[in-house]
Amino acid sequence: MTKFVVEHLEPSMYKWCIIEYTHMSKRVGKANLMFTNVTAGAAKLKSLGDVRKDSIKDIPLKKACVLDPSAKKLLTPKEAKKFDYFIFGGILGDNPQRFRTKKLITSKLKLPAYNLGDKQMSTDTAVIVCKKIVDGTPLGKLKFAEEYEIEEEPGFYRILPYRYLVEKGKIVFAPNLKDFLSKLKPSV
Ligand SMILES: C[S@@+](CC[C@H](N)C(=O)[O-])C[C@H]1O[C@@H](n2cnc3c(N)ncnc32)[C@H](O)[C@@H]1O
Numbered sequence: 477m478t479k480f481v482v483e484h485l486e487p488s489m490y491k492w493c494i495i496e497y498t499h500m501s502k503r504v505g506k507a508n509l510m511f512t513n514v515t516a517g518a519a520k521l522k523s524l525g526d527v528r529k530d531s532i533k534d535i536p537l538k539k540a541c542v543l544d545p546s547a548k549k550l551l552t553p554k555e556a557k558k559f560d561y562f563i564f565g566g567i568l569g570d571n572p573q574r575f576r577t578k579k580l581i582t583s584k585l586k587l588p589a590y591n592l593g594d595k596q597m598s599t600d601t602a603v604i605v606c607k608k609i610v611d612g613t614p615l616g617k618l619k620f621a622e623e624y625e626i627e628e629e630p631g632f633y634r635i636l637p638y639r640y641l642v643e644k645g646k647i648v649f650a651p652n653l654k655d656f657l658s659k660l661k662p663s664v
Contacts, residue, residue, distance in 0.1 A: 477560055478610050480603050481510045481540075483532045484566035485580055489517025491656060492568060496600040497524050499650035503604045511566070533584055537561045540587050543606055544577040545596050547589035555590065556610045563587070564599055564606075569638045571596075595622065595639035600650055605641055621647050628658045 480500070486493055494517070501509050501524035509525030512532045521527045528535065540561035543551065556562075563585070565577040573596055582589045592605050593615055608618060619642040626634045634657060641648040 478607075479508055479510055479561050480504050480606065481512060481532060481537070481561055481563045482566040482599065482603070483563060483581055484511055484513045485576060486566065486568060489514070489520060490568070492653070493566060494520055495650050495653045495656055496598060497521060497566070499653075500600040500603040501525055503600075504607050509603075513566075532563055532581070537563075540585075542577070542582050542585060542587050542589040543592060543602055544582045544589045545573065545591055545594070546575055546578045547582065547591045549588075549590050550615065551590035551592055551606065551609050553609055553612045553614055556606075559588075562603075562606050562610070564602055566599055569596055569598055569636070571637050593620075593639065595620075597639045597641075598636075598650075601638070601640055601648065604648065619643075624649060626654055626657050628660070 482497065497511065506525050510528065511521050511525055512528045512530060512535060514521060514527050515529060518527045539559050540563060541559045542563045563581065565581055567576050592602055597605065605618060609615060621640045621642050623638065624636040624640050624647060628634050
């Protein structure tokens with residue numbers, strides 16, 4: 477049994493978060509996904525996984541580890557076999573990084589922590605990549621793009637400076653996120 481646990485840590489249930497959560501749910505399956513620390517917007521996540529109000533800090537889990545970009549050890553398929561629960565920060569990317577995973581999760585839980593490489597990925601990408609490692613594919617066998625560029629209006633580009641998985645030559649990007657970001661004003 478493998479569960480991917482997302483500790484929601486944004487101050488609100490932003491549409492951007494919901495789009496990423498929907499994407500990961502489609503990829504890893506609703507039955508394998510748990511959202512914790514959901515104090516607002518729980519109804520919007522009901523169809524995506526098991527939704528808990530409690531923080532992961534108050535839910536004792538056996539055989540659990542944290543996925544943290546600042547962790548020293550890389551998650552390998554062999555290491556992944558030791559765990560049933562893989563905990564992620566429900567955190568939108570920030571550049572430069574504020575190391576919120578370390579501050580808000582890793583340092584508060586006495587659990588092993590692993591990285592998925594040294595580049596920051598979106599939460600949905602990290603969950604999908606972790607699932608591939610759990611299923612036996614090492615990180616080194618996966619292909620990545622180091623950023624994603626969106627033309628928001630003619631001549632205006634938003635660059636998301638995060639690492640994205642590439643499958644069959646295409647960047648794996650949450651459906652609807654491009655549309656959502658294109659509709660935001662350039663300054664947002
Ligand atoms: C957008 S990242 C947030 C990174 C954030 N800037 C921070 O301060 O930690 C969202 C989540 O995806 C996971 N994640 C992203 N990239 C990762 C990596 N290279 N290694 C391990 N976990 C990663 C972590 O669980 C992280 O909390």
